[in-house]
Amino acid sequence: MNYELIGITVLWTFLYGYLIVASIDFGAGFFAYYARIKKKDHLINDLISRYLSPVWEVTNVFFVFFFVGIVGFFPATAYYYGTALLIPGSVALILIAIRGSFYAFNNYGSRDSTFYLFLYGATGLLIPASLSTALTISEGGFLDESDGNVVFLANELFTSPYSWSVVFLSIVSVLFISATFLTYYADRADDQQARKTLRQFALFWSMPTIVASLLVFMSLQMHNPDHYDKAVTEYWWMFGLSLVCFGLASWFIYVERHYGTAFIMVMLQFFFAFFGYGASHLPYILYPYITLHENVTNEAMALALVTAFILGLLLLVPSLFLLMRLFLFDADYVKGKKK
Amino acid sequence: MELDGVMLSRMLTAMTLMFHIIFATIGVGMPVMIAIAEFIGIKRNDPYYLLMARRWARGYTITVAVGVVTGTIIGLQLSLLWPSFMEVAGQIIALPLFMETFAFFFEAIFLGIYLYTWDRFKGKWTHWLLTIPVMIGSSASALFITTVNAFMNTPQGFELKDGEMINIDPIAAMLNPAMPSKVLHVVATSYVTSAAILAAIAAFAILKGRRGQYEQKALRLTVACTFVFSLLISITGDISAKFLADVQPEKLAAAEWHFETEKGADLIFFGTLNEDGEIENEIRIPKVLSFLAGNSFETEVIGLNETPEDERPPLWIHYMFDTMVSIGMFLMATSTIFVLMDRVKKWNALNKPLLLAILASGPLAMVAIEAGWILAEVGRQPWIMRGYMKVAEAATTSDSVGLTFVLFALLYLVLGIMAVVVLIKMFKNSPAEVELEKRFPNRG
Ligand code: HDD
Numbered sequence: 001m002n003y004e005l006i007g008i009t010v011l012w013t014f015l016y017g018y019l020i021v022a023s024i025d026f027g028a029g030f031f032a033y034y035a036r037i038k039k040k041d042h043l044i045n046d047l048i049s050r051y052l053s054p055v056w057e058v059t060n061v062f063f064v065f066f067f068v069g070i071v072g073f074f075p076a077t078a079y080y081y082g083t084a085l086l087i088p089g090s091v092a093l094i095l096i097a098i099r100g101s102f103y104a105f106n107n108y109g110s111r112d113s114t115f116y117l118f119l120y121g122a123t124g125l126l127i128p129a130s131l132s133t134a135l136t137i138s139e140g141g142f143l144d145e146s147d148g149n150v151v152f153l154a155n156e157l158f159t160s161p162y163s164w165s166v167v168f169l170s171i172v173s174v175l176f177i178s179a180t181f182l183t184y185y186a187d188r189a190d191d192q193q194a195r196k197t198l199r200q201f202a203l204f205w206s207m208p209t210i211v212a213s214l215l216v217f218m219s220l221q222m223h224n225p226d227h228y229d230k231a232v233t234e235y236w237w238m239f240g241l242s243l244v245c246f247g248l249a250s251w252f253i254y255v256e257r258h259y260g261t262a263f264i265m266v267m268l269q270f271f272f273a274f275f276g277y278g279a280s281h282l283p284y285i286l287y288p289y290i291t292l293h294e295n296v297t298n299e300a301m302a303l304a305l306v307t308a309f310i311l312g313l314l315l316l317v318p319s320l321f322l323l324m325r326l327f328l329f330d331a332d333y334v335k336g337k338k339k
Numbered sequence: 340m341e342l343d344g345v346m347l348s349r350m351l352t353a354m355t356l357m358f359h360i361i362f363a364t365i366g367v368g369m370p371v372m373i374a375i376a377e378f379i380g381i382k383r384n385d386p387y388y389l390l391m392a393r394r395w396a397r398g399y400t401i402t403v404a405v406g407v408v409t410g411t412i413i414g415l416q417l418s419l420l421w422p423s424f425m426e427v428a429g430q431i432i433a434l435p436l437f438m439e440t441f442a443f444f445f446e447a448i449f450l451g452i453y454l455y456t457w458d459r460f461k462g463k464w465t466h467w468l469l470t471i472p473v474m475i476g477s478s479a480s481a482l483f484i485t486t487v488n489a490f491m492n493t494p495q496g497f498e499l500k501d502g503e504m505i506n507i508d509p510i511a512a513m514l515n516p517a518m519p520s521k522v523l524h525v526v527a528t529s530y531v532t533s534a535a536i537l538a539a540i541a542a543f544a545i546l547k548g549r550r551g552q553y554e555q556k557a558l559r560l561t562v563a564c565t566f567v568f569s570l571l572i573s574i575t576g577d578i579s580a581k582f583l584a585d586v587q588p589e590k591l592a593a594a595e596w597h598f599e600t601e602k603g604a605d606l607i608f609f610g611t612l613n614e615d616g617e618i619e620n621e622i623r624i625p626k627v628l629s630f631l632a633g634n635s636f637e638t639e640v641i642g643l644n645e646t647p648e649d650e651r652p653p654l655w656i657h658y659m660f661d662t663m664v665s666i667g668m669f670l671m672a673t674s675t676i677f678v679l680m681d682r683v684k685k686w687n688a689l690n691k692p693l694l695l696a697i698l699a700s701g702p703l704a705m706v707a708i709e710a711g712w713i714l715a716e717v718g719r720q721p722w723i724m725r726g727y728m729k730v731a732e733a734a735t736t737s738d739s740v741g742l743t744f745v746l747f748a749l750l751y752l753v754l755g756i757m758a759v760v761v762l763i764k765m766f767k768n769s770p771a772e773v774e775l776e777k778r779f780p781n782r783g
Pocket residue numbers: 492517520521522524525528531532572573575576577579580583590663664666667668670704705707708709710711712713714715716718
């Protein structure tokens with residue numbers, strides 16, 4: 001059995017899950033803050049908090065799952081990334097900590113502090129930017145190993161067009177995903193005004209998303225030509241499908257119909273792009289140090305992890321389903337009629 | 340003491356864990372207390388207990404948030420600070436860590452549902468049922484993470500050949516000898532600490548003159564729970580000591596300043612060491628260490644002199660051990676006295692000295708948690724994986740740990756202060772009586 005392929009697929013799927021749910025959360029923070037300073041918060045902030053309150057902890061677990069899982073399946077990642085990323089990793093951690101706790105302090109504790117909301121909004125954009133550098137680094141060229149010592153070439157990272165285009169992409173995608181989801185949520189809540197505002201956000205952020213994706217492609221060609229070639233020759237169809245989904249999503253939102261389908265299309269857009277990117281990245285996990293087949297954990301552990309994963313899913317899927325039924329698909333809750 | 344990368348990594352790990360454990364302990368114990376209160380409330384149809392469950396749950400959201408973010412920090416920090424350890428040990432302890440994330444998931448999902456569905460279900464019991472997965476999830480995360488820690492103390496389930504691990508058996512690694520005693524003690528102490536903290540809050544309110552029914556019921560319930568759980572911790576603590584005597588004798592010997600292997604060993608309580616390494620000013624209880632180690636006053640207890648000098652843990656963990664045990668006795672004594680006095684009508688259980696003692700028991704229990712962990716972790720030194728890998732071989736080679744240490748210290752300071760401020764505000768702004776009127780206006 002090919003455990004490493006199962007392993008990376010599972011982890012990639014969870015990272016994709018995190019990408020979607022966390023984007024909704026991160027973007028919502030930004031919109032909430034934006035609405036506050038534009039004095040429009042009465043329009044959308046209740047709606048946002050109704051969705052986020054019950055689920056933010058779950059969002060966080062997606063992330064924990066991913067990094068615990070990748071160190072489990074590919075222990076060498078701990079060594080390379082761990083040594084190299086002490087500072088950027090710590091900064092990302094501090095941002096995540098501030099965001100999570102201040103969200104709780106604001107929402108459950110003393111309500112309505114513009115300063116908390118600012119932190120919440122700002123971290124919502126900074127976290128995806130800093131997390132995305134982990135993916136950037138995986139393209140190679142930003143780490144140096146000599147005498148068993150791994151060094152992070154921070155200057156390379158800060159001057160690389162590729163790295164900046166990824167940061168740009170991560171921020172605009174967060175805003176786009178979030179806006180399309182919240183438009184849908186507002187539509188379900190029958191909240192006309194919120195929907196109107198959020199729909200504008202969604203349309204506004206759709207174009208930058210595509211521009212950023214193209215920039216990433218172009219700079220990847222310069223940075224890691226092998227990966228680029230593999231992406232455009234073997235997996236071009238995935239990126240093509242992604243573009244089609246994007247077109248459909250934008251169209252639905254533009255004609256103010258089928259907001260649910262529009263959001264599903266956005267999910268598919270990112271699904272195809274994310275898996276296209278991931279598949280063409282293989283066999284490397286961290287170019288050129290870690291590969292799928294050489295650095296996978298031992299067979300016994302891989303089997304144990306896959307088994308644990310399957311058993312865990314049996315527990316998780318029904319629970320997640322229950323959560324969504326209560327807070328996402330329960331029209332009365334969404335409308336704020338139930339507390 | 341030199342502040343090199345290893346030392347700083349140790350300090351940063353210790354700081355993060357000692358901060359996280361405050362919230363983790365509450366995270367494991369509080370769901371149980373909330374479940375008990377809601378259970379009694381529904382069973383007796385008593386709004387006071389239902390309100391108690393609600394208010395505790397509301398405060399719990401704050402501690403959970405800090406627990407989650409600091410836990411996320413540790414999870415990543417282990418890889419950032421101990422890359423070599425995680426690379427080697429990851430081969431074998433990945434399973435419990437991975438399973439722990441499922442426990443988190445499970446807990447997070449049902450906690451989210453629990454907190455937002457108080458009035459949502461028709462049947463009274465449906466909402467209470469949600470506490471079961473939350474309790475299972477949080478206690479299971481304690482189980483899995485403690486399994487990892489136990490593995491570091493008594494590694495097994497693999498063979499080492501030329502620095503490579505072979506014949507790996509993840510299940511055997513999880514079922515290592517230190518696991519049962521550690522898990523039992525950690526879970527039991529989490530429960531007792533949560534109960535003691537809630538009791539301290541109730542005692543504080545009563546001392547402040549708020550002697551309403553709500554406060555009295557809360558005090559009775561929480562002290563009764565402290566009493567029951569404190570019996571559990573003395574049993575599990577005893578099991579832990581017997582385990583150490585059996586499998587990890589150098590830790591017990593260092594904790595007890597027990598140098599020569601002998602039968603009928605004395606228990607040393609506090610005291611100091613003079614320059615010649617002799618014990619002074621101690622309270623000596625004859626033969627009790629032997630009893631603690633093996634249920635008989637004649638059990639032979641292995642002394643520290645049997646361990647090579649460079650593999651001995653620091654001797655100051657003795658004070659950690661004594662602090663923890665003294666606090667354990669104190670918790671048991673106060674809660675027993677209260678429960679007894681409360682039974683007898685003509686005694687006043689709400690007297691000031693007793694209330695003050697209960698007030699102290701909350702913070703003290705947390706001190707005992709910290710002391711216990713420091714004992715357990717420092718008592719493992721110099722090993723990170725006992726017998727296989729020393730701490731110095733495992734640390735990061737990065738030289739920016741100092742800066743990160745300062746950043747995280749600031750973060751924890753802010754989070755700690757904020758959490759306290761928010762919690763105080765939360766309850767000051769809505770006193771129990773007012774909330775009771777509002778939520779249950781028609782009570783009899
Ligand atoms: C409320 C907190 C608390 C209290 C009152 C006690 N303990 Fe404890 N103890 C802990 C909280 C704790 C802990 C934080 O949970 C530790 C740290 C690591 C561990 O496994 O549990 C621990 C560790 C620990 C160890 C080391 C285990 C190891 O490293 O493998 C021993 C031998 C004891 N305890 C024994 C006792 C005894 C005999 C007590 C007397 C009543 C006692 N503890 C009270």
